[in-house]
Structure formats: structure tokens, C-alpha cells
Amino acid sequence: MTDTEVLPVLSETGAATLRADAVSAWFGDHKVLDRVSLTMPARQVTALIGPSGCGKSTFLRVLNRMHELIGSASLAGQVLLDGEDIYDRGRRITSARRQIGMVFQKPNPFPAMSLYDNVLAGLKLGGIKSTRAGRDELVEECLTRAGLWKEVRDRLRQPGGALSGGQQQRLCIARSLAVRPRVLLMDEPCSALDPTSTRRIEETIADLSSEVTIVIVTHNMQQAARVSDSCAFFLAEQGTPGVIVEHGPTDAMFSDPQDPRTTDYVNGRF
Numbered sequence: 183m184t185d186t187e188v189l190p191v192l193s194e195t196g197a198a199t200l201r202a203d204a205v206s207a208w209f210g211d212h213k214v215l216d217r218v219s220l221t222m223p224a225r226q227v228t229a230l231i232g233p234s235g236c237g238k239s240t241f242l243r244v245l246n247r248m249h250e251l252i253g254s255a256s257l258a259g260q261v262l263l264d265g266e267d268i269y270d271r272g273r274r275i276t277s278a279r280r281q282i283g284m285v286f287q288k289p290n291p292f293p294a295m296s297l298y299d300n301v302l303a304g305l306k307l308g309g310i311k312s313t314r315a316g317r318d319e320l321v322e323e324c325l326t327r328a329g330l331w332k333e334v335r336d337r338l339r340q341p342g343g344a345l346s347g348g349q350q351q352r353l354c355i356a357r358s359l360a361v362r363p364r365v366l367l368m369d370e371p372c373s374a375l376d377p378t379s380t381r382r383i384e385e386t387i388a389d390l391s392s393e394v395t396i397v398i399v400t401h402n403m404q405q406a407a408r409v410s411d412s413c414a415f416f417l418a419e420q421g422t423p424g425v426i427v428e429h430g431p432t433d434a435m436f437s438d439p440q441d442p443r444t445t446d447y448v449n450g451r452f
């Protein structure tokens with residue numbers, strides 16, 4: 183198999199549209215998001231931009247039910263995955279987390295575990311049962327889709343922690359894909375990486391976007407312009423909770439922003 187061939191691991195489930203409806207979030211008494219509504223369409227890349235501290239990471243954690251794991255955290259509003267409320271009573275938190283994967287700024291593979299076993303852990307979490315040969319093929323597919331296969335095919339038994347930072351991040355993407363997510367949330371996935379690794383991950387995002395809905399937080403405006411179809415600008419002004427000031431097609435946001443605060447931000451005047 184070459185790096186361009188595609189096995190069907192992702193298409194079995196299919197990308198879903200994720201919609202946040204009037205999401206507010208608190209840590210204790212501190213309100214950090216105020217009635218944020220945003221549709222993140224299936225098979226598109228949505229970029230979340232905005233200054234530090236405006237609630238972008240919190241918003242991502244609300245989208246896959248990680249927010250509720252933080253002791254002081256509370257929440258209002260709805261998150262709908264293809265129309266179904268992921269917070270519905272009776273819906274299990276693990277189901278949301280399987281369908282909505284997350285990649286973090288700091289690559290976090292299981293460092294002592296082999297590359298193969300890192301991906302296998304994702305396959306197990308996704309409930310994929312397979313023969314040994316089938317597993318090998320799925321591990322290969324996930325690593326291929328993450329753009330890592332060619333580099334690691336001869337060292338699958340090495341520990342995840344032995345890879346470079348950029349490779350570790352792609353391993354994390356492979357592990358997330360192995361769970362067969364319908365949405366992939368990426369919180370500044372390239373912030374800790376060099377330009378070459380960043381380009382590889384951007385290529386991976388472009389390749390995946392036809393099958394997985396992608397939501398990416400980035401502080402890099404060029405990156406937002408390169409990878410995303412639409413863009414949402416978050417802002418928390420003077421101690422007020424984060425809101426979306428403006429959202430829309432990325433081209434329009436960068437070439438013709440409607441709000442003066444967006445103009446300032448996308449032109450680096452913040």
C-alpha cells in the first residue's frame with residue numbers, strides 16, 4: 183500500500199455536523215463562555231481564532247464532554263451531533279468521546295508504549311475487533327492517514343516517546359483516527375512544532391477533511407487561512423466571558439471582516 187491509498191476505516195462511520203447552541207460555561211463562579219452558538223458542518227474544517235484566555239480550549243472541551251470532568255466546571259446550552267444532543271440523559275460520556283476525538287497542543291502519545299500499541303489502544307477504544315492481520319492493516323491505515331507510515335513502517339515496535347515532536351503529534355492523530363471519530367477537535371496542534379512538521383499536519387488535515395469534521399484552534403492566521411473553510415473569532419473583553427464576535431467563510435473573514443475587532447485581530451493588532 184502506498185501513502186495515498188485509502189482503506190475504509192473512517193468512512194464506515196462518516197463525518198457528522200456538530201452544532202453548539204447557546205453554550206455557556208463556568209469554572210465555579212467564573213463565567214468563561216456566554217451563549218456561544220456555532221455550526222461546524224460535516225466534511226469541513228472550522229478554525230477557531232482569538233486571543234489567549236477567550237475560551238477556545240474550554241469550548242473544545244465542551245464539544246466532547248471533557249469540560250464536565252473538571253471539578254469546578256458547569257455548563258448550559260446544547261451540543262448536537264447530527265442533531266442528537268450529546269449531553270442527553272442516558273447518553274454515555276464515552277460515546278461522545280469516541281465519536282468526537284481530540285488532539286492537544288502538546289503531543290501526548292503513551293511514551294513507553296510502542297507505536298503499534300499506541301494505535302492499537304485507539305482501535306480498542308473504538309471497539310474495533312479484528313484478526314491479527316486485520317489489526318496490522320488498520321494500524322497501517324491509521325498511520326498512513328496521519329502521514330506517518332512511510333517514516334515508521336520499519337520501527338513500529340519503538341516506543342512512542344522516541345519519535346520527534348512532529349512525529350509524536352502525527353502518532354496522536356493516528357491514535358485518534360483509530361477510534362473512528364466523526365469529528366476531530368484539534369487544540370493548537372502545531373504550536374509546539376517546527377515548520378516542516380506543521381506543513382505535514384496541514385496536509386493531513388486537508389486529506390482527512392473529506393471524511394471527518396475538523397475543528398482546529400490556531401493562533402496562526404496563515405494557517406487558519408490555509409486549512410479552514412470557515413472561521414469563528416472568539417473574544418473575551420475586559421473580564422467578560424468569551425463570545426463569538428464574528429464567524430463565516432474564511433476567505434470573507436480575512437478579506438472583508440465585518441467587525442472592527444476582527445479586522446484588528448486578523449491583522450495582528452491585538
Ligand code: ADP
Pocket residue numbers: 209214232233234235236237238239240241252254
Ligand atoms: P483559550 O484556550 O482561548 O486560551 P481557555 O479556554 O483556556 O482559553 O480559558 C478561558 C478562561 O477559563 C480563562 O480565564 C482561564 O483562566 C479559565 N480556565 C481555563 N481552564 C480552567 C480550569 N481548569 N479551571 C479554572 N479556570 C480555567
Ligand code: MG
Pocket residue numbers: 238239240369
Ligand atoms: Mg487554549
